Amino acid sequence: MSDQEAAKLNAEAAPHPRDEIPASELARAIGPEADADLHGDPDDPDPTPSATEASTMTAWRVAKALLALRIQVDALAPRRNKASDGTIGDRRHESSASDHNPWVRDGATGVVTAMDITHSPDLGCDAGTLAAAFREQRDPRIKYIIWNRRIANSSAVGGAPAWGWRRYTGANPHDHHIHISVKPEPASYDSQTAWALPASLKTVPVS
Ligand SMILES: [Zn+2]
Numbered sequence: 001m002s003d004q005e006a007a008k009l010n011a012e013a014a015p016h017p018r019d020e021i022p023a024s025e026l027a028r029a030i031g032p033e034a035d036a037d038l039h040g041d042p043d044d045p046d047p048t049p050s051a052t053e054a055s056t057m058t059a060w061r062v063a064k065a066l067l068a069l070r071i072q073v074d075a076l077a078p079r080r081n082k083a084s085d086g087t088i089g090d091r092r093h094e095s096s097a098s099d100h101n102p103w104v105r106d107g108a109t110g111v112v113t114a115m116d117i118t119h120s121p122d123l124g125c126d127a128g129t130l131a132a133a134f135r136e137q138r139d140p141r142i143k144y145i146i147w148n149r150r151i152a153n154s155s156a157v158g159g160a161p162a163w164g165w166r167r168y169t170g171a172n173p174h175d176h177h178i179h180i181s182v183k184p185e186p187a188s189y190d191s192q193t194a195w196a197l198p199a200s201l202k203t204v205p206v207s
Helices: 003-012 051-056 064-076 127-137
Strands: 059-062 104-106 109-112 114-118 142-147 150-153 165-167 177-182
Touching: 003 064, 059 064, 064 114, 064 177, 114 127, 127 142, 127 150, 127 177
Parallel strands: 059 109
Antiparallel strands: 104 109, 114 177, 142 150, 142 177, 150 165
């Protein structure tokens, strides 16, 4: 990561007041209340921490591991569409069990441990290429990913082995963006270690 990118990451990691959600960080694909899709893993037996902890925080920020990932993706696909990008869920969903809520606590600051990255194959960022890289590399920071009606958890859950695909049946098929959740421990969510990504995120032809 360049000095310029490191400065960008530090700026983006500064806590926001609880009521301040920049448009660039709002998770857009959770949907209205009635058909909310919280981007969770329905088979995870322990989706802790408790969502009720969110009510006492005074500020929030995004996990540094995810900010580092986004900076790398932006460098690989600088013209990519960001229409479905987002991190934090809106206030309507804050009491729900979603990694898009700042429910991991760092003192009085809540940490968002999920990020959506837009599928933008025409502009150099194919979410399927990203998903394949994550499953191949098995980065220990990842909790689970959701892409194109499938979910893969880094642990063995729901009868599937670690990193195995399972069908995802949430209201949002996740075919316009990939969801990435990182684990709730600081060594995972705030690690700024470079992600092992391919040299290009363009569409990989199916042979
Ligand atoms: Zn998501």
